[in-house]
Amino acid sequence: MSIFDEMLKSDETLFRDAVALDYDFIPKLIPYREKEQKHIALCIKPLFQRRTGKNIMVYGAPGIGKTVAVKHIFKELEEKTDEIIPIYVNCWQKNTSFKIAMEICEILDYRFTHNKKTDELFKVISTILNKKSAVFCFDEIDKAEEQDFLYTLLEEIYRKTIILITNYKTWVLELEDRLKSRLMLEFLEFKEYSPEETKGILRERLRYAFVDGVWEDDGFNLAARKTAELKDIRAGLYLLREAGNAAEDKASKKITLEHVKTALNKLSDFNIKKSTELKEDERFILSIVKKNSGKKSGELYEIFKKNGGQGVYRTFQRKIDFLAKSKFISVTKTLGGPEGTTSIIKYERDAKLSDY
Numbered sequence: 001m002s003i004f005d006e007m008l009k010s011d012e013t014l015f016r017d018a019v020a021l022d023y024d025f026i027p028k029l030i031p032y033r034e035k036e037q038k039h040i041a042l043c044i045k046p047l048f049q050r051r052t053g054k055n056i057m058v059y060g061a062p063g064i065g066k067t068v069a070v071k072h073i074f075k076e077l078e079e080k081t082d083e084i085i086p087i088y089v090n091c092w093q094k095n096t097s098f099k100i101a102m103e104i105c106e107i108l109d110y111r112f113t114h115n116k117k118t119d120e121l122f123k124v125i126s127t128i129l130n131k132k133s134a135v136f137c138f139d140e141i142d143k144a145e146e147q148d149f150l151y152t153l154l155e156e157i158y159r160k161t162i163i164l165i166t167n168y169k170t171w172v173l174e175l176e177d178r179l180k181s182r183l184m185l186e187f188l189e190f191k192e193y194s195p196e197e198t199k200g201i202l203r204e205r206l207r208y209a210f211v212d213g214v215w216e217d218d219g220f221n222l223a224a225r226k227t228a229e230l231k232d233i234r235a236g237l238y239l240l241r242e243a244g245n246a247a248e249d250k251a252s253k254k255i256t257l258e259h260v261k262t263a264l265n266k267l268s269d270f271n272i273k274k275s276t277e278l279k280e281d282e283r284f285i286l287s288i289v290k291k292n293s294g295k296k297s298g299e300l301y302e303i304f305k306k307n308g309g310q311g312v313y314r315t316f317q318r319k320i321d322f323l324a325k326s327k328f329i330s331v332t333k334t335l336g337g338p339e340g341t342t343s344i345i346k347y348e349r350d351a352k353l354s355d356y
């Protein structure tokens with residue numbers, strides 16, 4: 001028997017539909033976010049009467065349903081009417097006005113973009129959208145390097161709602177007053193899920209994703225508990241999938257505590273924003289923090305320089321702040337020692353995974 005015969009001899013699988021564990025899967029129901037979805041829907045409501053809508057800023061920690069809640073609303077909107085066009089853009093990937101314009105053209109199925117400049121693209125976009133109404137969602141808006149596309153849309157599109165999503169409410173403070181006063185943003189905070197809610201969400205996803213009855217309770221409970229601790233549903237989806245894989249690798253018909261523990265060991269590979277999405281210099285700094293977890297930020301900078309790192313300390317610190325905000329690392333500040341304020345930097349996943 002070849003190695004593959006052995007491996008594939010049982011074609012039984014524990015998964016019913018593994019796609020349901022993908023981070024961008026949109027479930028039919030988004031439990032515990034009804035209130036938030038209603039708030040967003042109210043901002044869109046005037047568009048149904050061909051009046052302009054309200055703009056809203058959605059903010060909260062990573063992995064707590066901001067994106068999925070808006071995408072879910074967009075899906076319902078598409079089913080309800082052709083008169084309101086939903087446009088979702090992720091500003092992490094599309095971070096300039098030009099890229100955003102190109103993306104909107106693509107969504108609108110407009111193909112003659114070749115050689116057109118940003119403002120020409122936005123003219124086309126306005127002409128198309130002003131026949132109807134539009135709801136824009138700019139997700140991860142803090143990653144956009146330019147903001148003039150917002151001015152353009154505010155001025156040129158007659159009937160619209162603009163939804164901005166970010167992890168940092170403080171992003172608004174840095175906006176130009178001119179833009180702030182035009183946007184007249186409402187604010188909607190997504191709060192972290194309680195441990196019970198976290199469990200409920202995972203239980204629901206598990207029902208889509210796995211064959212009935214394959215999960216043992218104590219395995220699932222550990223996965224749910226760890227997810228609640230990490231406060232990020234993505235970590236839970238990752239654990240469920242990896243535990244399922246671990247069980248299949250062992251040709252087990254059940255997914256047990258052991259398989260979840262195997263998955264937990266792999267969780268250190270997991271990051272809230274995948275580290276492959278980081279820029280090269282950010283990844284470099286992260287690798288240094290990982291090897292030197294627990295050192296002071298000044299010491300880390302020295303190591304960074306010795307290893308060929310470029311740039312002044314301020315730039316380095318800004319990158320450290322960014323990695324901390326994205327939860328790759330943690331920064332603990334201690335005030336008033338002999339050296340003034342010092343910051344201790346830790347590689348985040350190690351700190352959280354030591355104790356199950």
Ligand SMILES: Nc1ncnc2c1ncn2[C@@H]1O[C@H](COP(=O)(O)OP(=O)(O)OP(=O)(O)O)[C@@H](O)[C@H]1O
Nearest residue numbers: 023030031061062063064065066067068201233234
């Ligand atoms: N209430 C919920 N019901 C079902 N799935 C959920 C719920 N909340 C979050 N999820 C799932 O958790 C994952 C993370 O959610 P989402 O992508 O919406 O996070 P986010 O708040 O946008 O995070 P980030 O700020 O990092 O982008 C997604 O796969 C999403 O489907």
Ligand SMILES: [Mg+2]
Nearest residue numbers: 066067068139
């Ligand atoms: Mg998101």
